[in-house]
Amino acid sequence: MIRIVLADDHKLFAKGIEGLLEEEYDLIVVNVFPNGRELCNYIAENQVDVVLTDLNMPIMDGFGVLDHCKKKHPQVKVVVLSMYDEEKIYKKCIDQKADAFILKDADPDELIFTIREVFEGRHVLNFDRVKKQAIQGAYFDAFRMKYKLSRRETEIIQLIRDGIQNKNIAEMLNLSKQTVETHRKNIHHKLQVSSRIELVNKAHEMNL
Numbered sequence: 001m002i003r004i005v006l007a008d009d010h011k012l013f014a015k016g017i018e019g020l021l022e023e024e025y026d027l028i029v030v031n032v033f034p035n036g037r038e039l040c041n042y043i044a045e046n047q048v049d050v051v052l053t054d055l056n057m058p059i060m061d062g063f064g065v066l067d068h069c070k071k072k073h074p075q076v077k078v079v080v081l082s083m084y085d086e087e088k089i090y091k092k093c094i095d096q097k098a099d100a101f102i103l104k105d106a107d108p109d110e111l112i113f114t115i116r117e118v119f120e121g122r123h124v125l126n127f128d129r130v131k132k133q134a135i136q137g138a139y140f141d142a143f144r145m146k147y148k149l150s151r152r153e154t155e156i157i158q159l160i161r162d163g164i165q166n167k168n169i170a171e172m173l174n175l176s177k178q179t180v181e182t183h184r185k186n187i188h189h190k191l192q193v194s195s196r197i198e199l200v201n202k203a204h205e206m207n208l
Contacts, residue, residue, distance in 0.1 A: 002119050003047060006032045007039040007065060008054040008081065013104065017052065017081075020108050027115065036060030040068045043076060050077045050115055055089070066096040077118040079111075090127050099123060106133035107150040113179055126174035147190045156183050160196065161203040 004027060008014040011034075018029045030046070033039040036053060037060040043051070051069055055062035062080055069078050077099040082089060090101050099118040102111050110133055117123035149157070152173075159169045166184070170177040193199045 002027050002115060003049045004029050004052060004115065005039055005042060005048050005050075006052040007034070007036050007057060007062070008032075008052075009034045009057045010054070017111075021112070021115075024112060027112070034058075036062065036065040036068075039065060040072075043069070043073055048073075048076055049119055050079060052079050052081055052115075055080060055082050055084075055093075063092070063096060066093065066098055070097045079114060079118060081111075085131055085133070087127055090130055094125060100125070101130055103130060103133040107152055109150040109152060113152075113182070117176060117179060122176040122178060124174045124176060129174040132173075149187070149190060153183055153187050153190070156180065157187060157199065157203050160184070161200050 014032050021027045035057045053062040053065040079100040080093045080098045100114045166180045170180045191202050
């Protein structure tokens with residue numbers, strides 16, 4: 001079980017993230033805080049695996065959380081949640097040794113997979129990956145909604161349809177190969193297919 005704490009002063013957003021993560025079998029949100037100071041006080045006394053932190057908060061912001069965690073609790077992974085897809089902000093977070101940077105309007109599965117990746121030490125840091133989180137794309141059709149496909153899953157289906165192998169998909173999307181393989185398993189389950197050929201046929205049916 002991956003133990004997670006969240007710091008964000010927007011209560012509705014924080015509750016939404018907590019509810020989303022609690023649906024996953026291997027994730028547990030052990031506490032939510034309105035500022036970085038309370039979060040840092042908590043992890044000083046309690047076991048935590050992953051910290052999710054907003055950047056803009058009162059009392060102590062996300063940069064303060066990063067600084068504290070990396071100096072006092074280097075074993076704790078820190079994922080920054082941000083509204084801004086600015087490279088300057090991204091680089092500042094990475095310079096402070098953030099383990100990942102996720103946009104607040106990214107697909108929910110992007111956050112879930114990123115938490116698992118950083119926990120297992122296989123997350124690929126890349127600003128192009130961050131920028132893609134903000135691109136909705138033209139994929140919100142009836143088939144996509146019917147099968148509850150995320151943007152990332154739709155993107156991977158298109159690459160599979162084009163004959164791209166897992167290793168190359170991982171390189172193109174700045175993901176680990178294991179993450180791509182997990183996405184493929186989820187795609188097969190959602191589309192109820194058992195082979196690449198069936199998946200490609202379904203992709204053509206969906207006009208992807």
